[in-house]
Amino acid sequence: METIAVYWESKIRIYGLVKQTGLSLSTLVFPIDKLAYWGRQIALLGRTGRGFEMVSLQPLAHSSMQFCLLLAENDQEILPLLEKELIDDDTVSLQTVTPVELIYLHGPHFQDRYGIAEAALAPLRRRNIAILATGCSGTSVFLVVHENMAEMAAACLTETFVI
Amino acid sequence: MDVYCNETEGIKISIGGIKFSPELVQYTHYCSLPAEDLLIDFFRCLTEQKVNLPFLCACSVGDGIRNTFCLAANDAPRVEMLLNADISAGGRNWRTPEGVSLQDQMEIIRGVGTLTLFPHRRSLILLGRVIEILGESGITIHSLCTSISALAINIDYLLLDQAVEELCKIVELPNDHAPFRPEFCVRQISP
Numbered sequence: 468m469e470t471i472a473v474y475w476e477s478k479i480r481i482y483g484l485v486k487q488t489g490l491s492l493s494t495l496v497f498p499i500d501k502l503a504y505w506g507r508q509i510a511l512l513g514r515t516g517r518g519f520e521m522v523s524l525q526p527l528a529h530s531s532m533q534f535c536l537l538l539a540e541n542d543q544e545i546l547p548l549l550e551k552e553l554i555d556d557d558t559v560s561l562q563t564v565t566p567v568e569l570i571y572l573h574g575p576h577f578q579d580r581y582g583i584a585e586a587a588l589a590p591l592r593r594r595n596i597a598i599l600a601t602g603c604s605g606t607s608v609f610l611v612v613h614e615n616m617a618e619m620a621a622a623c624l625t626e627t628f629v630i
Numbered sequence: 631m632d633v634y635c636n637e638t639e640g641i642k643i644s645i646g647g648i649k650f651s652p653e654l655v656q657y658t659h660y661c662s663l664p665a666e667d668l669l670i671d672f673f674r675c676l677t678e679q680k681v682n683l684p685f686l687c688a689c690s691v692g693d694g695i696r697n698t699f700c701l702a703a704n705d706a707p708r709v710e711m712l713l714n715a716d717i718s719a720g721g722r723n724w725r726t727p728e729g730v731s732l733q734d735q736m737e738i739i740r741g742v743g744t745l746t747l748f749p750h751r752r753s754l755i756l757l758g759r760v761i762e763i764l765g766e767s768g769i770t771i772h773s774l775c776t777s778i779s780a781l782a783i784n785i786d787y788l789l790l791d792q793a794v795e796e797l798c799k800i801v802e803l804p805n806d807h808a809p810f811r812p813e814f815c816v817r818q819i820s821p
Contacts, residue, residue: 503765510758518752582677605777
């Protein structure tokens, strides 16, 4: 059975646009066969009571994985613990960019709709705003940009999104 | 803090639920910044073709950016036909100025399914233990991304049920949990 509901909007409507500053973006690259080990290490970092803002994991070349971890200022105390894990392990690398800024869009059923990724990325690209990381899943779009760029990026996004 | 310690040492973590996606195809692509325009053009083309991207994550690597995105398995043949369209017959040239084709740069994984756990409560313990148990059970995580409340994990579509069996060793689901598989499909159409 198919039910058709009609809903029209001239611009993509979102529930909210949030900007966060003072974050860090860490990129951990490790061999894919160490997935379980790094999962354990990440869980142990959680024992500090600190949490993440955004996380992604994707495949890289040469059987390795790229784990991206976005942390708010208050949670960055776990970074030295992560760095400590890398000592004497030349199969793993960690890079951290700080400070970075986050724009977060929360929208109605993004996962069911075409055009959301392009609507989020194209306006920033047109203004040459570099996107350091992106996460679009569920009803969320996360865009990580360099320091002092979130305000400009948010203004660009009004071309395609409306609150 | 005690709660976190206990959770890492064997107590199950309560979550609100787990759901599965329909079957997807995953594409991973690395591009330097000028080539990023080509990928965004490709996303525009997908919009024109009404093809949804239910999952996208990207992170910078050196001078470029690594992108992973998924689309419905039903849409994949049409999308790959677009990428291979004959230029002489009016197809778009999906090549960089250096002549490298977009499709040749893509790593494609077919038969992927998204397993979504919610809520994640920003918990590194939940995230880490999920990665650990899937890794230990030999279930390859093709990609993963968080939204404001959910953790979306792409694995082999045929292993979704097995993955839930493994995850239930570390998470506690509500007694009245809804079916994991979608009971209906939402599809956006033009007015």
